[in-house]
Amino acid sequence: MRSQALGLAEALGWPYEEKRYDLRGPWRHLPAPVAVRLARWRWGGAAAERALAGMAVGGIDPISPPWPDLVIACGRRAQVATLLIKQASRGRTFTVYIQNPRISPHHFDLVAAPEHDAVRGPNVVTTPLALHHVTPQRLQEARERWLPRWMGLFPRPWVGVLVGGPSRSVRWDGARFRQEFLRLEQWTKHACGSLFVTTSRRTPSKEVRWLQDRVGSEIPGWVWSGEGENPYFGILTCSDRLSVTQDSVSMISEAIESHRPVWDLSVGELSPRLRAFSALLRQKGWLTEIGGDAHTTMAPYMNPTATVAREVRRRFTAHCAGG
Structure with a gap:
């Protein structure tokens, strides 16, 4: 908010x-x-x-x-x-x-x-999207800051993963989240790429530990869990693709503003409002399932803010x- x-x-x-x-x-x-x-x-x-x-x-x-x-x-x-x-x-x-x-x-x-x-x-x-403070200038500044740190250290494509957590709008299912993340991990392995993961204050600690155990060992990449400088805007602007948990309207909206392909991660039973939001974005071609491409005919995009x-x-x- x-x-x-x-x-x-x-x-x-x-x-x-x-x-x-x-x-x-x-x-x-x-x-x-x-x-x-x-x-x-x-x-x-x-x-x-x-x-x-x-x-x-x-x-x-x-x-x-x-x-x-x-x-x-x-x-x-x-x-x-x-x-x-x-x-x-x-x-x-x-x-x-x-x-x-x-x-x-x-x-x-x-x-x-x-x-x-x-x-x-x-x-x-x-x-159609939530208001946000993602701007071309802020993305460019983040790209200049973070790209030199990551270039050459991690194989591409880079898949940015934005992880939320339980809320009043979703009944968080940890097993489903892990299953979906493994699908994303498998796609990234097949593409010989890396995962850049950022969690939020709402992310359950057990999910954070599970992510930290996998990323960097099972697949190239890293997990930011709140310590040190926040790379959020760097992930938005440097990733080749983005994947966002379905619980966060704001993070999905910000990911779409980056003009990268955006995949959603199923995390449990959604409220009617969240289901309607997801359906609207899929209809417009702005959001697809893991591995999907944007629709060939996407609805015109206008910055909501x-x-x-x-x-x-x-x-x-x-x-x-x-x-």
């Missing part, structure tokens, strides 16, 4: 400040509009600053006037802060919410929702003009 919000802020090119906000119980369990109404009753209609502090967990970034011209929010708990700021600024602050808000889009000035979600409305813009940034600029300009 943080990556999506920062990606949009960077794409706009305007000065911005990041604020991390989280709610304590019972506020975190309430729909945002209900929480805001109760907060206004508890702290008073004009006491947004006190309400924001009173509802938050300890250690969050303080949010206080002067209220910003624009708020970009991602994550359900950030909705409360966004709506309070909107009210405190008397509607002057333009509010953008990323992802499916699960409340009416009319609470925000603009909603950037995934195409595979059933979120539509006059102030909703949809994109740039698409939403253009819409934000247009609507923000009209908002400032009173239109």
